[in-house]
Amino acid sequence: MKSEKTGAIDRDRASPMLYRPFFWIIALAVAAFAVVPLIGDNVQLRESLLLAAVYITLASNLNIMLGYAGYINFGSIVFFGLGGYISVYLVSAHAWPLAAAELAAGVAVSLLALVFGLGILRLRGAFFALATIGINQGVQAFVSNFEPWGGSAGLYLSTQIFEPLGGAMRSLWVIYFLLVAVMGLSLYLSYAIKTSKFGLGLIAIGQNEDAAVVLGVPAPLYKALAYSLSAFLPALAGGLYFFKSAFIQPSDAFDLSLSTEAMVIVMLGGRGTVTGAAVGAYLYEELRGWLLTSETFSNFQLVVSGVLLLIIVLFVPGGLMGWIYGRWPRMKQVLE
Amino acid sequence: MSALRLLAAAAMFFAAPAFAEEDTLTIGMTLSQTGPLNVDSVAQQRGAELWRDQVNEAGGLKVGDKRYKLRYVTYDDQSQGGRVQQLYTRLIVQDKAQFLFSPYSSGLCATAAVITEQYGRLMLITGGAEPKTYTLGNKYLVQVITSADHYLSGAIGALQSKSAHAKVAFVYSDDPFSKAVTVAAREQAKESGFSIVLDESYAPATTDFSPIINKIVTASADALLGGGHYTDGATLARQIYDQKANLKYVALLVAPDSPEFASLGEAAFGIAVPSQWEIQATYKPEFGPTGAEFVKAFQDKFKIAPDYHAASGYQGGIILQHAIEQAGSIDADKVVAALNAMDVTTFFGHYKIATDAGHHGLQTAHEMVLAQWQKKNGQLEREVVWPKSAQTADILYPLH
């Protein structure tokens, strides 16, 4: 908690982002995601990297609230789910092109987040965390009853929707690249916030909100902005993910266990660090993929998540990056 | 001499795996080992396993001159749609499954269908009745069970024969299958002259039905039609009994067809269920076992009686087998062509699918029967009560 944050404050803020090595590290990672599966048309790799990209997106954006501002958003998955629903609905019922539907979903969910945020961000700690669960469950219950969105049964897309993108096989690649782009944007957003005055304010709020307010940080505004910003890219990711699945239903879209996993990832990687969310997500996704098909352990993902989280919270609160920065302090100047 | 032997051994070593691979047909599927769909899914899986074992014991699947050993790759989908997609992708891309069987339940079948269509693989749908899946434009889906819109027609017909103007309550699970059933049933009920006094869905995970049951009582309903899958259906049946809703007629989907339903004791008595197949069915098969042979083989292997889920799992197998034999090939397009052309009767009933682009794969010939839990010598047993031509006992009406 302290190490990575004081690291940020010590940083020289003068040099623009393009000159910083970390900017290029992110670019390299994004390029790797895009290029490697293309080698040999490796569909299997693409599928697992797609999930990793989704997790990285969710974790990086969760990090803005959890890592910087110190507000636990148990229900962060609601943005993903709503983005998915709005996107799928616009494409299926109103035949919007994907790009337009995506943008609409992102903007709508961010605005909705702003509205929700204004309501619940005055709550602190546990109350806020519980309220985020309440919002997710409430939205899920509402969507389950909302007939235009298919109610509990959900919405289906016909296979024809892949035609404008060049057929099913090609669409899967296109969607993959778009998701990688969203992932990249999430990493850059997280990085940009961290190195800005806005980010400094958030981190101050995370350390001691009352003191931050006294020091002149406009806490309510910053919190609302952070909450709203942290909703945009997950909404886009949700829209893409569920478009690819050609199917969305409330129990998948608003699955709290996904929020939980995002939280475990943020803590695992290192709360408040950009690299942490990415590395943690990748590692977690690999683990999960293995658990998915392992005969004995297919039901163990909850246990594994729980044990990981417990160990981190009790013994390694700084997560992976915290440990790395502890061993090699100079890494702080390169990674975030 | 020894060098030659070494060479021959080496040749065998390198040739053997290739030989074995060519002779194996891989079929992929997921089953719900955990989650609310577990009971019905396992039954379906057992039917499929019986088919595989019988085929392999007989020397394998005959395709032209070759014989293929059947190999299954199965994963647990935990009754979740998200996992189904990941797992079917894996089955196709990594496990190289040549054919797929569906998961259980319309919702999961629909999600699996997206993947199988994306990759152009044939999938036999043995566990999904909802018709919407077939209107989305597909080439490789084949449904072997009756579709959802016909599920309650037997129940409604049977009710009408006893009470021309019954007051009907529709209380059903909010899932794709039950909703599809109810949409069609509503129309049929109205056409039959019934008045619909209550029409409500409940979340599939509901365990407290008392508010809805109170509403049924308030509405003075004579008959209850609805339910969903096993877990919610069994719970609803139990609570109707505990709360003494005293209905004259109850027909619930899926749940009462499972042998486990008998464990509800008195609460099970009189409950009717639309069934894809019952042990007493007397279809004359053109190929495959008779009903009695299937029941005996299943009972010998699994020590319990088969229900219609098990039968549908098995049906998927023998239909696929017949199509492959007819096509003389395991090429997906040739097998689909054979499936499109088939019009046959097996122990399970009739099979014929729609082949127009707007409905490809929809089952059009298979028919449902209505079964009801009655007492025979003090023991709870299921009797076929409708249609009259297939009945083994008269329908019990009114229950109260």
Add this chain to the structure above:
Amino acid sequence: MLGIIASIVDGVLIGSVYGLAAMGLTLIWGVMNVVNLTHGAAIVAGMFALYLLTSALDLPPYAVLPLILLGGFLVGVGLYWIAVHRMIGQPPLMFLLSTFSVNLVVIGLATAVWGTGLFNVPVSLPGVTWQRYTFPGTHLLAAALTAVIAGLLYLFLYHTRLGKAVRAVADNREAAELSGIPTTRVLSLAFGLGVALAAAAGMLIATMFPFTVLAGDAYQLKSFVVTALGGLGNPAGALVGGVALGLVEGFAAQFMPVSWTLVIEFVLFVLVLIIFPRGVFAFTRS
């Protein structure tokens, strides 16, 4: 009209058990100033305890209630000394996450052992029929037992020295410490009580409805809604809040499809959290 009354009565009966579940949560919250996210696991433990005791040992269902209360208490105290004690000084964020992760592990293990299928404890009790509506005997007895337990808790908190010590620690831990009360022992007692109440509530719920391993999370959420209504650290408020929630559920169900009551519940939850941070029925902390 009759239907509405029947639904309200049934709602109140079930709601009281929600209140019992929440009492445990709010007690721990009030005394230790922490949110216990293992609450759901405790509820499920009570459910499974009933199931195992009645099926394995063939005991009559309600006879195991004292066993479950005692067992829950001992487990709670044990858990406190093993894990919770060292977490007390930690920032609330960490406590929240650590109890959350313990809950994940427990539920995960339970899922691995028992699967996610539905379990049912068959309890047959004659119900009370009024007009054409029947109130199941299980609902009536569960509400009655809740009242008994709540009454016992009240007697404990207000008429025993130990109970007064608990209230003192809840009010102001430093002051209590200074006046010689062994606060850590009191904290462990309170935690034990909280778990016992949650387990008892789980047991009573299991006599009324079938349950799955994942039911704990759903009832934990309801407990939070009730706690929000009744106010933190206020067991009486929790009971009233529970009844109120049951009432809302029963009443609302009459006028809209039953599936909408969940939406109402969560909207209520978020609104109450925002408007009444100290609870709608926040009596003065006693």
